[in-house]
Amino acid sequence: TQLLEQSPQFLSIQEGENLTVYCNSSSVFSSLQWYRQEPGEGPVLLVTVVTGGEVKKLKRLTFQFGDARKDSSLHITAAQPGDTGLYLCAGARNTDKLIFGTGTRLQVFP
Amino acid sequence: KAGVTQTPRYLIKTRGQQVTLSCSPISGHRSVSWYQQTPGQGLQFLFEYFSETQRNKGNFPGRFSGRQFSNSRSEMNVSTLELGDSALYLCASLPGQGRNEQFFGPGTRLTVL
Numbered sequence: 001t002q003l004l005e006q007s008p009q010f011l012s013i014q015e016g017e018n019l020t021v022y023c024n025s026s027s028v029f030s031s032l033q034w035y036r037q038e039p040g041e042g043p044v045l046l047v048t049v050v051t052g053g054e055v056k057k058l059k060r061l062t063f064q065f066g067d068a069r070k071d072s073s074l075h076i077t078a079a080q081p082g083d084t085g086l087y088l089c090a091g092a093r094n095t096d097k098l099i100f101g102t103g104t105r106l107q108v109f110p
Numbered sequence: 111k112a113g114v115t116q117t118p119r120y121l122i123k124t125r126g127q128q129v130t131l132s133c134s135p136i137s138g139h140r141s142v143s144w145y146q147q148t149p150g151q152g153l154q155f156l157f158e159y160f161s162e163t164q165r166n167k168g169n170f171p172g173r174f175s176g177r178q179f180s181n182s183r184s185e186m187n188v189s190t191l192e193l194g195d196s197a198l199y200l201c202a203s204l205p206g207q208g209r210n211e212q213f214f215g216p217g218t219r220l221t222v223l
Contacts, residue, residue: 031210033210033211033212035212035214040216041216041217042114042200042202042214042215042216042217043153043200043212043214044214045211045212045213048211088152088153090212092210097143097155097158097166097168098143098155098210098212099155100145100152100153100154100155101152102152103152103153
């Protein structure tokens, strides 16, 4: 059973477009993290959100944690080829292990 | 600080063999987690070690094992390799002290023929 479902699974867009990636669960998480993984590398942490309703911005990336702490979204404004990669959300329930989402593979064409 | 290092980066084995992968965490990090990543199953948690003790374990068969040394370096071992064990094996180092963000190494790409 996959506790964290991401959508869409694949996304292919042109440079300059906006996009949103969703991470949904029926479980409540104490915190949620977003990672980006590029080919041949391990995932790199982008952000951690811990409070329901929290919004964090990282340049052109906006992360939101749902009010009920069951879901999250990642919005990218004016995507660039450098944003290409696999985006993974990961939820933590107290001190338990992190549970990773199914992943969204983003391709941004110049 | 140097990042997480994993060796080897690439490995080719045949069915039935065994393999040992190594991970050196970020200096000062005492917790190490291991993951298996495949296109079909995504990132699956294998186990976590803290101060030489296994603190958490995922749903993998007993052929998958690990250990951690006093210097926090960790190894994982897979015995009696199967074709389905072909994957990217990622090691992550955790800062501890209540923080659960993971700092990943580049992974070991294992191919089982």
